[in-house]
Amino acid sequence: MATYTDNFNRADSNPISGNWATPVGVASAVQLVSHTAEPTSSLGSRSASYSTVITWPADHFSEVTLAALNNGYLGPCVRLGPGTGYGIFASGPTGSSNSVYLQEVGGGTTFAIFTMTPQIGDVLRLEVLGSTLTFKQNGTVIGSVSDSTYTLGNPGMAFLPNAVPLPAISFWTGGFGSPTPLNYSQPDCRVAPFGPNASRNVQGTLTYDVQISDNAAVPGKDSRVSKPVDCRVAPNIPQNSRAPGTFGPGE
Secondary structure, eight states: EEEEEOOOSOOOBOOOOEEEEEEETBBBBEEEEEEEEEEOOTTSOEEEEEEEESOOOOOOEEEEEEOOOOEHHHHEEEESSSOOOOOEEOOTTSSEEEEEEEEEETTSSEEEEEOOOOTTTTTEEEEEETEEEEEEEEEEEEEEEEESSSSSSSSEEEEOOSSOOEEEEEEEEEEEOOOOOOOOOOOOTSSSTSSSOOEEEETTTOOOOOSSSTTTSSSSOOOOSSSSOOTTTTTTTTOOOOOOOOOOOOO
């Protein structure tokens, strides 16, 4: 997965410095104040910025870390610029169950309304894959909706302040692609190209059960197709020809 981040650890600037641009249809860009991103628009007007660090694919995600949300709205955005794109507008105050609006960033259509309880430090994420938009809070899906209004654009962030103190974001991440799988399955050493196991010689018979991993907890695997029969165990014990019987001793 390819990811790009901004920790806002630089001098204050208005508009925000770095690889950011302002989408059409919003009142103003985002600004940097004391290492956080904040709105520059007047109360009741929207601010937004989108990432220009690369040429973004149509399917991507945007994440923001919540620094303040006592008044107004904020959230991640996808497919911003040249259109206004999709944006999450999560409302404060923190610690209370509040509405979350999935809207056009510049205002207009509301595509869905979710509910969540925001807290300082929350990571809010908006993903777009084809026509499916998914909103997550700290990795948990809050809601999903399908819409095809916007098909191209970049990830970003947006604000709608209602009062002071202003809503603020302390960290931003954008990315795309599938994550690297975390789980690993031990290959079957009985099947090429991983096998067979190395062997050991047991009384002239090659036994293919040598350990296949540096981890002693991983058992070896016997890759022999046919295995010798242990004649010491029933029903394979040989008959005792010294015992009396037909045509045997004494007859």
